[in-house]
Amino acid sequence: MGPQSAVASRRAQATILCLTGDAAPRTLGPTHPLTSAPRRPEIPTDITRREALRRAALLLGGTLSAPTIAAVLAGCGDRQGPATAAWTPRTLTPEQNALIVAIAGTIIPETETPGAGAAQVDRFVDTMLTDHFAADDKERFLSGLARLDARTRRRHQKAFTDLTPSEQTAIITEMDRLAFQEAMIAGREPAGTPVSPRSQESDVQVGQGVGQTPADAAAEPPDPADVGPESFFRMMKELAVVGYYTSEVGQTQELRVNPMKPYRDIPYTPGTPTWA
């Protein structure tokens, strides 16, 4: 099989299209008589950091390890996230998980509607890394995460999770710019590439950039592995976008579910959410 996934992804889209005639993912409204009552796990959106810690401590029988505390605190880092300790990541370390929460929360922040934190995008990322990603893709992702962390520390002498929201946004904006550099030159990319780990050979050195000691961190040239369609940030962004918009929060609070009604043309008014 080997280096197929990029093509395979496009093929996936096209194949689904040819057999269903509709490239958009279809979903089912919770109002159909066949659907059992929709399960809506309680998603706290106004949880305080103190409350999160209290609940976590209760769940863990009153003791909290330092990394767990870090994770719990980081879980609140995007200003709205839930943070129960009932869940522990299978692949990510608590520190990595905290970083994911912060990055995803910067890509999709809380606004009038909940953001990536409330949608528990970190859990989705951990699931994908554990069960879905091939080993080399997992390594590429984690080394990208480490690179971002190291770069942040060089520039700010702080962890990403400890930065202010505007500092976090500045870093993620730059990551996004680098990741879409080619796209911005070449123009718009076809939308809707499904999450599928890349397996193509890369000339990027894993871990490159970590441990460098540039005199001026702000002027630090970008790592090649952070530029273009194969960059770490593209993976990260895809996971954040998919994780958010396929979550219950994303589908029912941010967007809306396309009802099970005979298909027809309808008028559209701007500001009405797209179908989930």
Place this chain on the structure above:
Amino acid sequence: MLLQQREEYDAIVVGSGISGGWAAKELCEKGLRTLVLERGRNVEHQKDYITEHKRDYEFPMRQRRITPESPLAKDYQVQARTGQFVEAGVHFFIKDAEHPYIEEKPYTWIQGNQVGGRSLIWGRQTYRWSDLDFTANLRDGHGVDWPIRYKDVEPWYSYVERFAGITGEKLGLAHLPDGEFQKPMELNAAEQYVKAGIEKAFPGRHLTIGRCAVLTEPIGDRQPCHYCGPCYRGCSTGSYFSSQSSTLPAARKTGKLTLRPNSLVHSVLYDESRDRATGVRFVDTGTGEFHDVYATVIFLCASTLNTTRILLNSKSSRFPEGLGNSSGVVGRYLMDHHFMVGGAGEVPGLMDRYYEGNRPNGFYIPRFRNLRGPASDRLKFVRGYGYQGGAGRGGWNRGIGEPGIGVELKKKLHDPGPWRVSMLAFGEALPDKDNRAWLDSQQTDTWGIPLLRISSQWTSNELAMREDMRAQAGEMLEAAGVRNVNTFDRHKEGDLGAEPGLGIHEMGTARMGRDPRTSALNANNQLHDVPNVYVTDGACMTSSACQNPSITYMALTARAVDHAVRELNRRNL
């Protein structure tokens, strides 16, 4: 060994998919005690559609496509090549690790492994063939002549369409005959825009809503489509045609049906003294025990390549190369539709239009090349192709491939994006002797049955056709006013991308024909050599046309059963 009572039926049907289900229904309704052997597990209508109506967030991986590289695809290295292989549908695909085959050249064999077979996960597009198709081989000399014409199949198309329930729009085209249609589904605003543009720029070309086996009006207990979208998970209202929703209940109602899942057929039993098949040998995949069962007439509907494997493995002194294979054609002339070529682009404007409901259907552009004969347009290729496509407004997933983060990204993805249209061509493949499947001389499966070895590649005609498929997609979209049109062709010689098999329309390895020396089956789908064995799945096809083939398998199956029962009554079998 225990003494066992000889298990006898009037008829045995191998396979319970689209063809097998029809054979079972027709045989049972004509009063024959019928045994259906299905190699896969049982799947009960409604109860076993375990992912139906689940939301994306109820799946750990949120319904992402599972690619071969994913650890989850470990046992599904071939199945994961198709875009159909997603989290919600894994349980309706075969485990390649347990049912291997050998690829001499890249060949993707997508298989179901359950009662209902691929009828549960099929694309449901249904287009009649015409005499342009049934006479093609005769007129351009590729392959042998079909022993039947449209008039032979026409009443049977009507018969199966009325039962299956086909939605579609009548166009009055000679080369794509209208059927017994229920009311059509709707095209959306962008599709209507593209339709108007193409039909204006190219008189004689048409864009129509897909003809498909999904109800828009009730049939018996089956309800009209409720537009939930993902048919491939199974449909508890029976709104799309499947063996579960349609044919097997009809067969069961007669009291004549015995359905045996987990029963993998090894071979057809043949009695040389009577020159007839007497039954089949199968292995119970649960216990590993072999059983022989007997019947007067046998229908092989195991799907093209599995039927081929059974025939080739049914060796006797009379048929050392496999049952009914005195011609040597069994396994040869393997065809599929070639696709993964087409175009896409942005439809301007219409930002005040949207759609509701989840339509399990798209549009169709019927063949427009070589309509007066297989080479009538004097192009670089013979025969033709059609397009299947759809339009929709950009969804949240455009956020993956476009720059932007934060509040701005969220704001952008909140509203639907511009309209995009895309279409894929499906092209006819020529029958080629060297595209074939045969039994490996060494390797066997768990049950000692020789593995199938497959070698297939597109011929120069398909490759020349693909250039036109791509170019015409671009020309039509641009003429319709679509912007930023890009065209694509995923074919890579000797590699995956648009390899044979991926179209999941494999056919032709036991073709019908007039001459027993050059074909395996006669005009009634009987083996020339062994008249009480009928083959009515894709193996019987003499040419591939460019239309989705399942409705033709249904019609040929019903027609063959009618013949078989008449022959039985005349004691000719």
